[in-house]
Amino acid sequence: MPKDQGIGASPKRREDVRFLTGAGNYTDDINVNGQAYVHFLRADVAHATINSIDTSAAAEMPGVVKIFTGADFAEVGGIPCGWGVTDRHGNPQQEPRHPIIAHDTIRHVGEIVAAVVADTLEQARDAAEAIEFSLSDKPAVVDMAAALAEDATKVHEDLTSNLCYDWVFGNPDDDAVQAAFDSAAHVTTLELVNNRLVANPMEPRVAIGDYSRATDEYTLHTTSQNPHVIRLLMCAFVLGLPEHKVRVIAPDVGGGFGSKIFHYAEEAFCTFAAKACGRAVKWTSTRAEAFISDAHGRDHVTKIELALDGDNNFTALRTNTMANMGAYLSTFSTSVPSYLHGTLMAGNYKTPIVQVNVKTVFTNTVPVDAYRGAGRPEATFQLERVIDKAARELGADPIALRRQNFITEFPYETPVALTYDTGDYVATMDKLEQVADVAGFAARRAESEKNGKLRGFGINCYIEACGIAPSNIVGMLGARAGLYDAATVRVNATGSISVMVGAHAHGQGHETTFPQVVADMIGIDESMVDIVHGDTGRVPFGMGTYGSRSIAVCGSAMVRATEKIIAKAKKIAAHLMEASDADIELKDGQFTVAGTDKSVAWGDVCLTAYVPHNYPLEELEPGLEETAFYDPANFTYPAGAYACEVEVDPDTGKVSIERFSAADDFGNIINPMIVDGQVHGGLGQGIGQALLENAAYDEDGQLLSASFMDYAMPRADDVPFYQVDHSCQTPCTHNPLGVKGCGEAGAIGSPPAVVNAVIDALQSGGKNVTHIDMPLSPARVWAAMNG
Amino acid sequence: MAKVSMTVNGKAASGDVEGRTLLSSFLRDSLGLTGTHVGCDTSQCGACVVHVDGKAVKACTMLALEAEGAEVATIEGQANADGSLNNIQQAFQDHHGLQCGFCTPGMVMSAAALLKDNPKPTEAEIRDYLEGNLCRCTGYHNIVKAIMAASGQDVSSIAAE
Incomplete structure (x- = not known):
């Protein structure tokens, strides 16, 4: 029987009761006394010079408190980019100013050009209609190749071109790499697009700024995955405020998938405007605004x-990628196509030579940044697609070809800077073949063919670098932040525990899983442990939740802090039992003197710590509260193998996912139920990318897919029940829990399996189709079949 | 401004609204029933599903004034009388049918409407019925499973928790 508590158990989630009864506390559910509302007037053209703005009529409209334009923010900083990439010549990336409100130039549809604060939202919207502009349109730069042409219009006049950086990674010796290709027995080449996506968490972004004249303190409520990061960026780089005067609170967050990592203009605006207006200022994004103001994801051409x-x-691998940055550099934008992508190009394979070339490009589109997987899906997709194509060209079995090239010895130093500490790719492939019932595929295909459908089987492997990240390594690579995390374990006098953590869940269930760990270590009931997160006023400086890092990095900090608690508690117990603390054992919440029947309970020790009448005060401080900061020694490397089976309707090109199987190695697992759920969700998004989703711009820089009526989100009948297995476990060797992280795997590993399956289906029907760019809509599949 | 009155979760509720005020705004802003969520502006996402006179309705598609005199049920009124989770809510918790929780109120309200009309829906019928409810977290697996379980069907053969 599985135990019902502690590490490895699947207790029901604590969060669920409030979410299921409508008692969740999301940012938009919060209202501050006397708040005003802001409506942002957003650009409806992609590229223009602002000649003048006339807000005089709007300012006279009912309820208007104040109207802001770019001029009001001339004295504050721009939104910073958190990662500086050095190009192939040793030069820094080109880094334009990123204003809160467009000042003299509009650079993408959706950019804020004015902000109206009014008593009600309706009044703010009505007044915005009365703002008058004089604009001079400029040609929109949308296509990346065209943006890099010599005579291209520049998105930023003050930069030398639309190139952000031209980067090479792995083996930089072009001649050596070319020699490897010249001497190859076979070379497979593939050109592909990694389609642009919109993260679309179901909760749109919200920001409420407030300012107290009494204390000179600001409070920002915001939909964020990392409130401390927002506070630091906003205070130090944008508004120039002392951090101790600013509190950032992210209450329940309704999904993020990366899009709520970044510091956005609206957060700085509401904070700034609260003081300027003398009252709290609230903004709630509409979905229409979200499409044109949340950072987008992916958008690589390779x-x-x-x-x-x-x-x-495999003897050598070479890639040439153009990656879209959009109009400005969002917080982590420049790291995604470089270090979160190039470092993963070795995949699960012992290819000796790897060269990755990336040009990042400014265009008149919404900024592009991390979206679930962030660089790693782009790496996995191209690698696993080209391997599949190679297998087909060579007449090799795609599973056997992968197996033959697997890395099998660990630690393994890749040619792209990572050292995989552990893994077993043979085991996950073995498991996948079993879970996916590869042996039964021929019979299923025959059955589909009887029904006039083409059936295809697609497979791929993936590896990710998670547990982001070792600060010294990312610092060398250009990160402008450390990527440790922090936890404070506060034991109360009666033995209950509050754990203040820097991670911040937005669906991952930390309120359930984190206490599992602490309670397990001490041997007390989980109900005695709660976590506190999402509030800079209450938690230590942590970097937040993204990059599948929460349990691997923040969880490790929590373990370290709990270890300190246990070490101190043992000293107190030793004093109470007149023994040496080296002889004290802790089990099931009881401290015992080894080899005796003497014991004291957890609660007695806690009470003694706070009522230190009989206590070694000369050697030990009273109280029981410890903090740990944990900086990982390496990334973690979750890996696995995925399989997809599709049916394609040859008459319409419609693809249906019949089976999807996943065999993942996440190392040790805290809560299997939640891990399964994380994989399911990632698979849903990966299938969405492969079949449905596409953020499409027209040549004028208008986003054509800017609503849920135009952007195809996966729905319940687009996906099947998934077969998910994570019984292959090679524990991480360098963190105390042996965990690797599971949040992004599904989204990273699934798109190539889907596309490989569709190509397999078409080939089985005698169609010589070797590639279709995502999303594999019926129109694209039909066109490929009949092309 | 006009006065509107209705019954919400069994209690009389009234307020002054503009002609353009949506039912979703009235519930959230006037009555403080913030469990009804707004996730889009095109009536696609379904986070705002409530029951109006027993039928599932997206509260963002209806003006508050159109609900004059109606019986409205929201997520806040779904738990059992003793405060415990009802059958559908409990199934969502038991089968991890929610993650961030934002789509959840709409999912629960839609599931309740489905099971009222179709007490033992098939997997395909559930997936089809949820066409108007978007979830970005779960990949739908555990939502469908939870609704099957809430209808009394054995879900033990469906892979994974």
């Missing part, structure tokens, strides 16, 4: 080449 020797061993 040519990948794989060289193989006569025995089908």
